[in-house]
Amino acid sequence: MRKILLIGIGAGNPDYITIQAIKALNQADVVFLLDKGEDKRDLSDFRRSICERHIENRYYRVVEVESPKRDTSKTYLQGVHSWHREKSDIFTSLIANELAEDEVGAFLVWGDPSLYDSTLRIIDRILADSALSFEYQVIPGITSIQALAAEHKISLNPIGEPVQITTGRMLRENRPVPNSDNTVVMLDDGSGLSSIAEQDAEIFWGAYLGTPDQLLISGNLKNQAANILKARAEARARKGWIMDTYILRQPPKA
Numbered sequence: 241m242r243k244i245l246l247i248g249i250g251a252g253n254p255d256y257i258t259i260q261a262i263k264a265l266n267q268a269d270v271v272f273l274l275d276k277g278e279d280k281r282d283l284s285d286f287r288r289s290i291c292e293r294h295i296e297n298r299y300y301r302v303v304e305v306e307s308p309k310r311d312t313s314k315t316y317l318q319g320v321h322s323w324h325r326e327k328s329d330i331f332t333s334l335i336a337n338e339l340a341e342d343e344v345g346a347f348l349v350w351g352d353p354s355l356y357d358s359t360l361r362i363i364d365r366i367l368a369d370s371a372l373s374f375e376y377q378v379i380p381g382i383t384s385i386q387a388l389a390a391e392h393k394i395s396l397n398p399i400g401e402p403v404q405i406t407t408g409r410m411l412r413e414n415r416p417v418p419n420s421d422n423t424v425v426m427l428d429d430g431s432g433l434s435s436i437a438e439q440d441a442e443i444f445w446g447a448y449l450g451t452p453d454q455l456l457i458s459g460n461l462k463n464q465a466a467n468i469l470k471a472r473a474e475a476r477a478r479k480g481w482i483m484d485t486y487i488l489r490q491p492p493k494a
């Protein structure tokens with residue numbers, strides 16, 4: 241039976257790769273890569289270099305296909321659903337046409353597959369909706385959240401407190417989960433941060449974590465929001481893309 245491995249490769253530093261991920265890579269007959277365009281060429285190069293560095297004494301094929309883009313003219317959820325449908329059609333034909341019945345295929349997932357990533361949902365959808373059958377395994381990876389906490393040398397949670405993980409869009413739409421003084425924000429195009437720039441909080445921000453381009457800023461939100469927005473706009477213009485994450489923490493109560 242075909243086997244699919246969803247391998248978390250960590251969120252930026254090639255050394256984030258785990259021994260379990262290396263062992264999984266060395267089982268792969270085919271590595272599937274999604275090309276996200278010229279701007280993000282360094283992200284597919286990163287995945288290729290992980291294979292070259294860690295797959296030893298084994299012949300494997302790399303199959304790269306163009307990644308579909310999310311349609312931003314639809315509502316957010318409609319756009320995401322049709323984007324997932326497109327991806328699921330692509331993955332179905334990759335598995336059906338590029339992987340023999342007894343072979344192992346690997347998808348290299350940025351960070352960890354459980355965190356704001358659609359690969360798991362797409363694999364489940366293929367198993368439910370298509371005639372294909374295969375087994376699959378998930379190999380966890382170091383997330384951008386762990387990288388951020390490590391680089392700022394902070395714990396995610398103050399003693400005994402909860403942590404919420406949300407997106408820039410939710411923040412902008414003023415929908416934070418109640419009762420959380422500790423919030424991790426991902427997938428922000430800057431508008432989430434702009435919308436809360438005047439609030440009283442501490443911020444721990446990081447971009448391109450784990451890479452040579454890493455940027456870190458921390459401090460009082462009111463003092464740092466403008467610096468962060470400027471740094472992210474400049475970095476994005478320079479590199480063509482940006483990935484940044486931040487932790488917001490309420491000042492300790494008296």
Ligand SMILES: C[S@@+](CC[C@H](N)C(=O)[O-])C[C@H]1O[C@@H](n2cnc3c(N)ncnc32)[C@H](O)[C@@H]1O
Nearest residue numbers: 251252351352383384426427448449483484485
């Ligand atoms: C589609 S999600 C993928 C998250 C990933 N699965 C993980 O485990 O971190 C992309 C978002 O993750 C965050 N992210 C991923 N890699 C990052 C990095 N190296 N530095 C800062 N943020 C990163 C950013 O918030 C980005 O918008």
